Amino acid sequence: MTPSTKPETFLLTSMLLCTLLGLGYPLSCEVCIRNGAKCTGVMKTCAQDEDSCISVMTETNNKGSVDVTSYKGCAKSSECDPEFLSITVAPENYMGSDTRCCQTDGCNHKPLPAIVRNHTENGLRCPSCITAFSETCTSTQEAVCVGEETHCVAVSGLAQPGIRFAARGCGTEAACHSKPGTLVPSGSRLLTIKKTSCRPSPQASGKAE
Template sequence: MWETLGLLLTVLLARGSCLSCETCISPGEGCTGLAHPCGPNEDTCLTLIGENSLGGGDTTETLKTCIAASDCYAGSLSITTGAGVHIRSISRCCQDDLCNQWALNLPPMNLNPNGLRCPVCFAFDSDHCDGNETLTCTGADNHCVAVSGMLNIAGHLSPFAARGCSTATACSLPLGVGLYSAGVIFTLDKALCSPAPNTSSHGKKLSEG
């Protein structure tokens, strides 16, 4: 009987164990927080530095938290769309206790033209925009992207659509997941992506799908 009780206790303790991650949120690059036990469906620690210009100026913020591995979108990301709107981030995911205590640095913005162009537009309160104008891509933004979904800015929800230049990492952003960036949550329902055509070519406009 004691062996059975001991085995049951071991199983219960194993089920009760969970990952701990450093958790904090702060303006700028870097933050320090306390260890926080993750929830039953959270098996990954995240460190994310995000920057966006949706508020009219560049806003940068660091977030450290627990997430599910399926929600991790690690690496560098850059999207530049119409009306001077850009989104940049760098993030890392790991699965050991307090493994997200490291420092990350957002790479400097590269504004050097790379010879590529994409249809460009940005629209609030709409699930589409036409992209009748084109944008000269810069730096590592070598893909054309078309996204749409919902924006959550300080609790205000608005549909949005955007087209522009992006890094290849934008092609694998998850759909239906709240993607956080410096006070803004993007939930995408569409993300289409293709290699950007050269400025000297007449590449076809990215399909609406």
């Protein structure tokens, strides 16, 4: 039997081909989470709605114990917040995170540059607290802001496998714009920021606390 060459058959075939091409192929990204600045893992096929490869490096200080964690994986573009953010709760309790996103297969293979955090006090202060198993915390002290931290920030979210957390302190302007779903690796866990509220530090505008 000879294939049909009718115009309507050709048009239908062309439309089907264009539709399939428009759907595209699933993205593949390197996936890993490691303590330290280097993270290498296996390639993984992302879910259909995950259109970006993400790389995140985080430096945390918990009561004087400084740790660096690296994470790579698949993500939705809505979860990508490609800026350096910093939050300080106390001199020995802070977090700095650098995120990069890209949209081609395996594009997150290269390591992120080392985090360089400015520890110089800038004269600003914010109410501070941190707690687990709750989405809110009550401030009992003040955090001394450093570097580009010019805002008072409150964040809450989830620490895998589902433990709630909340924190308040000094933050960079980038921390104020953290999107719901922003991923922050910390040790062997991957924190997910669910809610962020922010205001300029009162001292920054010359007003009393």
